[in-house]
Amino acid sequence: TMAQNQEDQTxxxxxxxxxxxxPLKAANANRAAALRKADQLVGKGELTVASVCLAIALELEGxxxxxxxxxxxxxxxxxxxxxxxxxxxxxxxxxxxxxxxxQGGSREDARVARRKDLPTAYPSLDLSHFSRLSHLxxxxxxxxxxxxxxxxxxxxxxxxxxxxMMMESYNITTAAEMTNLAAPFDMLMxxxxxxxxxxxxSKALDSLTIALRxxxxxxxxxxxxxxxxxxGRFRTSFSYLLTAYNHLVLSNDQTLQSPRAHAxxxxxxxxFSLQFVAAQLSPRPRIEPEIRRRVCGLLNEMYAQTKNPxxxxxxxxxxxxxxTPIRTRTPPTTSTTPTTPTxxxxxxxxxxxxxxxxxTSTTSSTSNPIQTPTHxxxxxxxxxxxxxxxxxxxxxxxxxSDSGLRDSFTTNGYVVIKSFLPDHxxxxxxxTHRTLFHDHTGVATYVPSQRRSTVxxxxxxxxxxxxxxxxxxxxxxGSRSINRCSFMDVDEANAHEDTHNPPIxxxxxxxxxxHEGGHIKPHxxxxxxxxxxxxxxxxxxxxxxxxxxxxxxxxYISPRGKGQHHAxxxxxxxxxxxxxxxxxxxxxxxxxTSATRSxxxxxxFRSLNSSHCNSQ
Numbered sequence: 001t002m003a004q005n006q007e008d009q010t011x012x013x014x015x016x017x018x019x020x021x022x023p024l025k026a027a028n029a030n031r032a033a034a035l036r037k038a039d040q041l042v043g044k045g046e047l048t049v050a051s052v053c054l055a056i057a058l059e060l061e062g063x064x065x066x067x068x069x070x071x072x073x074x075x076x077x078x079x080x081x082x083x084x085x086x087x088x089x090x091x092x093x094x095x096x097x098x099x100x101x102x103q104g105g106s107r108e109d110a111r112v113a114r115r116k117d118l119p120t121a122y123p124s125l126d127l128s129h130f131s132r133l134s135h136l137x138x139x140x141x142x143x144x145x146x147x148x149x150x151x152x153x154x155x156x157x158x159x160x161x162x163x164x165m166m167m168e169s170y171n172i173t174t175a176a177e178m179t180n181l182a183a184p185f186d187m188l189m190x191x192x193x194x195x196x197x198x199x200x201x202s203k204a205l206d207s208l209t210i211a212l213r214x215x216x217x218x219x220x221x222x223x224x225x226x227x228x229x230x231x232g233r234f235r236t237s238f239s240y241l242l243t244a245y246n247h248l249v250l251s252n253d254q255t256l257q258s259p260r261a262h263a264x265x266x267x268x269x270x271x272f273s274l275q276f277v278a279a280q281l282s283p284r285p286r287i288e289p290e291i292r293r294r295v296c297g298l299l300n301e302m303y304a305q306t307k308n309p310x311x312x313x314x315x316x317x318x319x320x321x322x323x324t325p326i327r328t329r330t331p332p333t334t335s336t337t338p339t340t341p342t343x344x345x346x347x348x349x350x351x352x353x354x355x356x357x358x359x360t361s362t363t364s365s366t367s368n369p370i371q372t373p374t375h376x377x378x379x380x381x382x383x384x385x386x387x388x389x390x391x392x393x394x395x396x397x398x399x400x401s402d403s404g405l406r407d408s409f410t411t412n413g414y415v416v417i418k419s420f421l422p423d424h425x426x427x428x429x430x431x432t433h434r435t436l437f438h439d440h441t442g443v444a445t446y447v448p449s450q451r452r453s454t455v456x457x458x459x460x461x462x463x464x465x466x467x468x469x470x471x472x473x474x475x476x477x478g479s480r481s482i483n484r485c486s487f488m489d490v491d492e493a494n495a496h497e498d499t500h501n502p503p504i505x506x507x508x509x510x511x512x513x514x515h516e517g518g519h520i521k522p523h524x525x526x527x528x529x530x531x532x533x534x535x536x537x538x539x540x541x542x543x544x545x546x547x548x549x550x551x552x553x554x555x556y557i558s559p560r561g562k563g564q565h566h567a568x569x570x571x572x573x574x575x576x577x578x579x580x581x582x583x584x585x586x587x588x589x590x591x592x593t594s595a596t597r598s599x600x601x602x603x604x605f606r607s608l609n610s611s612h613c614n615s616q
Contacts, residue, residue, distance in 0.1 A: 022052045024053070024056070029060060030061050031060040031070065034053045037053045038050040038051075038053035039135050039136050042135040042136055047077050051081065055178040057074075058174065059174065075161070076143055078160065078178075078187075080146075082160055085184050086156050086184040090214040151184075154206055159187065160187060163187060189211045189220060191207045192205075192208035193223065196227065196614070197528065199527055201611060204227065205224075205227065218245075218247050222266065222269065224240045225241040226614055228240060229614070230609070231613075232608045238281065238285060241270055242287075242369065245267070245271065245274065246369070246371040267298070271295050272463050276466045276469070276506070278291060322470065394467060394471065397471065399417045399419070400474050413559075414570075414579065416570055420535060420575060425464060428460060429464065432458060433511060433537055437513040444513070450520060451515045451519065452515060455510075456508065457509055461509035461510075461511055461603075462509050464509065465507075468506070468603060472504045472531065502607040503607070505605065506603075507528050508602075509601060510602040514553075514589075514600070516542070516595060517591050517592060518591070519588075519591045519592065522587070526582075528606055529582040529583065529606075530583060531605040532582045532602055532604055533577045534600060535600060535601045536572035536599075536600060537600060539551065539599070540596075540597050540598075541595055542595045546595075548597075552572070552573075553598045554570055554571045555588075556569050556587060557585050558585055560581075567588070
């Protein structure tokens with residue numbers, strides 16, 4: 001049904017072109033017509049509208065020659081627009097180099113120059129040089145003599161050309177994506193994300209820094225915080241994440257609107273990430289108890305029926321989020337929920353009460369750097385059942401200290417782990433998965449080629465991904481000490497990084513529902529998926545209430561250095577996971593049998609490294 005709906009939405013190509021701003025007639029909506037219209041618009045100097053028509057031409061019907069012309073034309077036109085815009089504030093602090101108005105001439109000439117998109121500061125881009133019906137080709141020739149613009153350490157021309165190549169390699173050169181690139185901010189943000197996936201951290205950070213100088217967005221700040229987290233720069237990461245959270249609260253915007261969003265709910269992602277990063281710092285930030293209180297309220301708000309939603313709220317359990325032992329551990333308090341420090345509070349330790357009810361924060365923005373959302377009431381957290389429940393729900397999972405499993409993973413590069421999560425966490429994930437994919441929430445993305453629906457970084461999955469990172473670290477390194485030098489915040493220590501036994505950090509969580517015929521082709525993963533856990537939530541029939549005709553759907557994994565024909569099938573029961581090194585082993589799933597659907601979550605991890613660039 002979802003595939004049919006997508007086909008129905010694309011039948012009116014002429015209507016789509018007009019809605020996006022390209023003046024095409026419905027009866028004449030094809031690739032060649034869009035290309036001719038764009039050429040005419042370039043001749044009039046209306047490059048912005050021309051770029052829309054060229055982007056539309058990528059998706060309209062037509063021959064391959066016109067497709068290549070549209071793509072090349074779009075690259076040229078967008079480059080001209082970016083060269084003009086990026087030469088002006090806020091991307092540069094030297095606005096005198098380019099002027100909006102032509103020097104000299106009549107007032108009418110100046111008015112016409114302002115109306116046109118061509119940068120009049122470049123004399124080589126003169127409309128009088130164009131000949132009839134060849135505007136795009138002449139524009140490409142004249143662009144060769146146009147001076148490049150250097151912003152920071154980046155060449156705008158090189159950035160744009162590299163970005164187009166990466167968009168093609170990631171198969172996102174669609175009309176929607178190209179049209180979204182309307183300003184240098186969009187170009188620099190997307191370039192930063194994609195070049196980061198190639199682990200070119202310096203280019204990514206340069207690009208994102210310039211973009212955020214132009215427009216500081218929670219999405220961009222989150223991305224910078226995630227990169228700093230993966231590099232072990234925890235204080236820098238905490239600063240970016242806290243700024244992003246406060247920006248989000250002040251703008252009263254709870255969700256990401258971008259189609260390339262990191263998460264479905266930015267507030268929860270930021271709070272969970274802040275709690276994790278705070279656990280790595282010693283001494284901990286003074287606002288950590290307030291972050292913990294909000295995390296606790298968020299978990300209660302989302303999953304009030306879970307057995308122990310306060311697991312992240314107990315101060316003693318925050319220590320268990322640390323990837324290395326904390327030098328000074330605060331003794332467990334008598335209550336799992338501290339009160340919020342007030343403006344007159346001078347101690348960094350939270351005040352404890354015998355009552356489990358959390359008090360409402362009265363901290364002002366001047367005394368507490370975390371902003372308080374006025375629209376989100378305080379929720380009363382549910383106390384844990386017993387001290388044993390609190391600690392053993394996660395820290396007593398048997399696989400964490402199983403030396404046999406560890407040796408198997410060391411030898412093979414993958415291992416099946418039974419009963420991977422505490423049962424109440426598994427049940428909560430099942431219920432959340434059901435809500436995402438069956439309750440018509442509209443957050444899932446359907447991929448027709450793989451017959452699967454996906455959601456990136458759902459709220460509870462993000463929490464579980466973060467909660468697993470210290471356990472994966474302990475599992476991989478066993479009794480061997482985790483290298484403190486590789487863990488030290490490089491903002492404060494200039495120690496040389498040792499790659500021996502580095503801590504493992506969370507990168508992303510990816511929820512999947514495979515439909516009948518769903519599959520994934522043989523592949524290896526990107527560097528951000530250094531370690532992955534394919535977690536099985538179980539099979540179901542053609543609808544959620546029908547039992548499946550089969551009990552298992554194996555994941556095939558090849559030994560390192562072997563092809564897909566050597567792949568070995570591994571079948572998982574519900575609440576089982578398989579940990580594997582995705583970049584080293586070819587893995588795939590064969591088409592799912594009829595009347596069957598399969599539910600999974602992929603948890604991604606990567607070892608700490610100062611040269612890494614994690615952009616998931």
